[in-house]
Amino acid sequence: TQLLEQSPQFLSIQEGENLTVYCNSSSVFSSLQWYRQEPGEGPVLLVTVVTGGEVKKLKRLTFQFGDARKDSSLHITAAQTGDTGLYLCAGVDSNYQLIWGAGTKLIIKP
Amino acid sequence: DTAVSQTPKYLVTQMGNDKSIKCEQNLGHDTMYWYKQDSKKFLKIMFSYNNKELIINETVPNRFSPKSPDKAHLNLHINSLELGDSAVYFCASSHRGGWNTEAFFGQGTRLTVV
Numbered sequence: 764t765q766l767l768e769q770s771p772q773f774l775s776i777q778e779g780e781n782l783t784v785y786c787n788s789s790s791v792f793s794s795l796q797w798y799r800q801e802p803g804e805g806p807v808l809l810v811t812v813v814t815g816g817e818v819k820k821l822k823r824l825t826f827q828f829g830d831a832r833k834d835s836s837l838h839i840t841a842a843q844t845g846d847t848g849l850y851l852c853a854g855v856d857s858n859y860q861l862i863w864g865a866g867t868k869l870i871i872k873p
Numbered sequence: 874d875t876a877v878s879q880t881p882k883y884l885v886t887q888m889g890n891d892k893s894i895k896c897e898q899n900l901g902h903d904t905m906y907w908y909k910q911d912s913k914k915f916l917k918i919m920f921s922y923n924n925k926e927l928i929i930n931e932t933v934p935n936r937f938s939p940k941s942p943d944k945a946h947l948n949l950h951i952n953s954l955e956l957g958d959s960a961v962y963f964c965a966s967s968h969r970g971g972w973n974t975e976a977f978f979g980q981g982t983r984l985t986v987v
Contacts, residue, residue, distance in 0.1 A: 794973065805877070805963050805978025806916070813973075849914055859974050860929070861967075863916045 766790075767854055769864035777872050779841055784850055784867045787834040792854035792862070795828055795835045800849040800866070842871045876900050879964045879979035886954055887987055893950045894982045896964030904928075904969040905947035906976065907939060910961045922947050923969050954986045 767788045776782055786795065794813045798806035810819050812828035812835060819826045823846075825838040839846055852864040879896040886892050898905060906929075907919040921929035925941045936952040947964060964979040 796975065798976075803980065805965070805981055806976070807978070808975050811973055811975070851916060853976070855974050859969060860921075861918075861974060861976055863918070866914045866916070868914065 767852055767862055767864035769850075769852055769867050771867060772865065773868045775870040775872065776842060778844055782839050782842060782869070784837045784839075784869070785834070786836070786852035786864050788854060788862075789833065790854070790856065790862075791832050792856060793832075793859070794855045795832070796853045796855070796861070797826055797835070797837055798851040798853060800851060802848075806849075806851050842869075844871045844873050847871050877964060877966055877977050877979040879962075879982055881982060882980060883983050883985075885985045885987065888954055888956060890954050891950070891952045892954060892984075893948055894962055894964075894984075895946070895948045896979060897946050898964075898966040898977070899945065900966055900977060902966035902968055902977070903944060904967050905941065905944075906965045906967075907947065907949050908963040908965060908978075910963060910981070912960070916963070920947075920949075951984075954984075956986050959984055959986045 770785045796811045797809045800806040810826045815830045815832045817828045823840045827836050849866045851866045853861045877898045904923045906921045910916050919933045920939045922941045938950045941947045961981045961983050963981045965976040967976045
């Protein structure tokens with residue numbers, strides 16, 4: 764069974780601080796996606812990384828795909844209260860199925 | 874226009890009842906999914922349909938029966954509801970195939986069994 768492990772499961776920090784969320788697996792993925800879920804809503808795609816070693820930036824968010832395409836990280840610089848939410852990673856396997864991590868619940872305090 | 878819509882948004886019902894959740898997508902996608910998100914926020918796939926055909930059926934009690942009348946609809950019927958069925962159920966859709974299999978989610982249905 765393919766698994767994606769996210770860490771930490773829960774993170775609460777002050778506005779302005781930096782943070783990194785990790786998504787790790789022993790399996791290789793065709794691509795890896797990061798979603799953000801706000802309370803009462805479904806997850807929404809933030810970014811897809813495809814190539815090993817790829818780095819993508821979305822304003823203050825930096826996403827990296829590991830060289831071996833087994834892991835990924837999300838780094839947020841100068842976190843804002845609007846970044847609060849549940850961050851989910853999902854790997855696309857060889858059958859084009861989405862394998863989901865459990866999520867990291869992020870709270871940014873003012 | 875809502876891309877993936879599911880109804881109802883909230884559902885409170887007694888143990889033993891039968892209930893249905895409806896899902897419709899207007900994105901022209903060929904694949905639809907049902908996910909269950911429990912209180913710990915784990916997102917677990919339950920079913921996946923491609924062009925009205927079942928392609929994934931995870932270990933889900935047979936009290937749960939999906940029905941896809943056409944590519945744009947995937948409904949979920951649950952018989953003999955149990956307390957442990959309480960969770961948020963998400964419908965999603967995507968194009969099947971390729972590294973860019975982005976899932977679009979509905980708003981979720983919060984099911985509470987009392």
